[in-house]
Amino acid sequence: MVFNSFIFLFFFVVVFFFYYFPLKGKTKAQNWLLLLSSYFFYGFADWKMIPLLLVVTIITFFLGTAIHKTTNPRKSSFLTILGVLLGIGLLVYFKYFNFFIDSFSTVLNSIGLKTNPQTFNIIMPLGISFFTFKFISYVIEIHREKIEPSRDFVAFSTYIAFFPTILSGPIDRPNNFIPQLQKKRSFNYDKVVDGCKLVLWGMFQKIVIADNLAGVIDKVWDDIPDQSASVLFVTAILYSIQIYTDFSGYSNMAIGIGKILGFDIAKNFNYPFFARNISEFWRKWHMSLTSWLTDYVFMPLNIKFRNLGPLGMILAIIINMVVVGMWHGASWTFVVFGLYHGLLFIPLILSGAFLKNRKLKPNKYGLPIFKDFSKMTGTFLLVTIGFVIFRADSIGQTWEYFSGIFNLSRGFLNYKGSEIGSAVIPLIFSVIMFILEWYYREIHYPLANLGINWYRPLRYAMYYAIIIAVFWYGGKEQQFIYFQF
Amino acid sequence: MTKDELLKQINTIFINTLDNEDVIVNETTTANDVEEWDSLTHIQLVVAIEKHFKIRFTSKEIQSWDNVGVMLECIQKKGI
Numbered sequence: 001m002v003f004n005s006f007i008f009l010f011f012f013v014v015v016f017f018f019y020y021f022p023l024k025g026k027t028k029a030q031n032w033l034l035l036l037s038s039y040f041f042y043g044f045a046d047w048k049m050i051p052l053l054l055v056v057t058i059i060t061f062f063l064g065t066a067i068h069k070t071t072n073p074r075k076s077s078f079l080t081i082l083g084v085l086l087g088i089g090l091l092v093y094f095k096y097f098n099f100f101i102d103s104f105s106t107v108l109n110s111i112g113l114k115t116n117p118q119t120f121n122i123i124m125p126l127g128i129s130f131f132t133f134k135f136i137s138y139v140i141e142i143h144r145e146k147i148e149p150s151r152d153f154v155a156f157s158t159y160i161a162f163f164p165t166i167l168s169g170p171i172d173r174p175n176n177f178i179p180q181l182q183k184k185r186s187f188n189y190d191k192v193v194d195g196c197k198l199v200l201w202g203m204f205q206k207i208v209i210a211d212n213l214a215g216v217i218d219k220v221w222d223d224i225p226d227q228s229a230s231v232l233f234v235t236a237i238l239y240s241i242q243i244y245t246d247f248s249g250y251s252n253m254a255i256g257i258g259k260i261l262g263f264d265i266a267k268n269f270n271y272p273f274f275a276r277n278i279s280e281f282w283r284k285w286h287m288s289l290t291s292w293l294t295d296y297v298f299m300p301l302n303i304k305f306r307n308l309g310p311l312g313m314i315l316a317i318i319i320n321m322v323v324v325g326m327w328h329g330a331s332w333t334f335v336v337f338g339l340y341h342g343l344l345f346i347p348l349i350l351s352g353a354f355l356k357n358r359k360l361k362p363n364k365y366g367l368p369i370f371k372d373f374s375k376m377t378g379t380f381l382l383v384t385i386g387f388v389i390f391r392a393d394s395i396g397q398t399w400e401y402f403s404g405i406f407n408l409s410r411g412f413l414n415y416k417g418s419e420i421g422s423a424v425i426p427l428i429f430s431v432i433m434f435i436l437e438w439y440y441r442e443i444h445y446p447l448a449n450l451g452i453n454w455y456r457p458l459r460y461a462m463y464y465a466i467i468i469a470v471f472w473y474g475g476k477e478q479q480f481i482y483f484q485f
Numbered sequence: 486m487t488k489d490e491l492l493k494q495i496n497t498i499f500i501n502t503l504d505n506e507d508v509i510v511n512e513t514t515t516a517n518d519v520e521e522w523d524s525l526t527h528i529q530l531v532v533a534i535e536k537h538f539k540i541r542f543t544s545k546e547i548q549s550w551d552n553v554g555v556m557l558e559c560i561q562k563k564g565i
Contacts, residue, residue: 144548299524303544306532355525 099330195259
């Protein structure tokens with residue numbers, strides 16, 4: 001049940017009605033409703049995995065209480081490690097088991113040992129990479145004494161299974177989300193309108209831009225050897241735009257739906273294509289994942305290696321980025337994607353730019369100064385190279401793609417037989433989106449303020465135009481790219 | 486060492502590490518009050534303090550500092 005479907009709309013209207021009307025002011029009953037509807041939502045996608053989700057939720061809930069209760073620091077560490085291993089164990093079993101068996105047997109075969117590997121038909125539960133990270137941060141935060149364990153099992157389970165975010169994030173932290181479940185939530189017109197606008201903006205990104213680009217890009221990737229250099233180059237750039245609008249569109253819809261229900265969910269994107277270097281990019285891209293990994297992987301490693309100087313920081317960031325890559329799935333392309341980004345940090349660490357967080361200062365016309373603009377373009381191209389590795393099915397295909405870009409034998413500007421022309425309309429919409437993003441870069445999303453001072457009918461005409469565009473291009477119900485992770 | 490004296494030395498370390506002459510810290514100063522003080526420069530401050538006082542902190546201590554006051558207590562606990 002994707003957000004941009006009529007079945008979800010029906011489901012949500014029912015939840016919304018009961019949530020704000022019969023259950024108005026009854027926080028506990030509202031949480032029960034959220035929990036049951038979240039399990040229904042999750043079960044609708046994958047009912048066989050409900051027992052797993054429930055059992056791990058129960059175990060983590062009791063582990064949290066036990067970690068808090070014990071006065072013995074060793075026992076506290078032991079229980080925390082148990083909780084972390086439970087999360088990692090789930091991920092390893094469901095996501096990486098076959099990958100390890102495969103890679104291991106390849107290594108053995110390469111040194112002449114014959115193996116007959118048996119891979120298993122393991123079905124990965126949807127959203128596992130997202131909800132296991134919630135479990136892990138819950139036990140660590142209790143161990144670090146940053147939060148107290150939740151005493152309310154319904155609230156805790158709702159935090160884990162909250163339907164707007166369970167399938168694809170943002171990965172909300174317990175200290176941000178659980179307290180909100182304890183607060184009174186009554187219908188707040190402004191917040192609901194804000195949420196609706198955010199959902200609409202997300203739909204614009206996903207349906208009007210990402211889904212319209214998907215077909216063109218998939219066709220090129222299905223037939224790389226027949227594409228000319230320029231088609232491959234343009235498609236790589238289009239894919240960067242597609243993955244951004246797909247995932248940030250999804251995130252905006254999730255955050256918007258949360259807002260309509262009275263919640264403030266963690267932000268996931270902060271206009272990443274305006275980043276002037278890779279470090280800035282990762283502070284703006286999939287922020288709920290990167291901040292999670294910064295807290296639990298990069299910082300502990302950075303502290304451990306602190307006496308090694310810049311080398312320690314380089315090691316910490318490379319390990320961290322490989323974990324970022326592997327989090328996406330069991331494939332060598334993701335490992336290389338992470339490693340590639342890790343290596344891009346090295347010049348920043350050595351030059352000291354990694355430690356600086358310089359604010360953007362536009363020129364008198366409100367545009368980026370030339371130096372910033374060229375850095376943004378350079379960063380975008382570096383990121384685009386990374387996304388080619390990310391999109392490829394194998395390292396071989398990545399190689400095939402890059403060599404195609406530099407192979408001029410099929411003509412550089414040969415667009416014959418290519419459908420790249422159909423990307424023009426979504427591309428025009430992307431340009432409009434980027435201009436609005438630049439203009440409204442200080443706020444969460446452009447539509448929040450776009451047109452607020454306009455003549456009312458004009459503003460409504462703009463909202464309806466976006467809605468019509470969404471319906472015009474809708475109906476395909478393309479899966480979200482990040483659902484597979 | 487008295488708290489005031491310790492604070493003075495810490496202030497010098499902050500100025501040198503964060504490369505900002507205008508930094509003035511007191512016991513209630515947090516990372517939010519000093520622009521250059523973030524999670525990354527925090528580790529550099531730790532290294533500089535450890536070198537200066539010839540002490541060693543645990544990971545848990547480093548991650549538990551909410552303000553300069555807690556940092557000072559931690560240093561004093563090491564016998565400085």
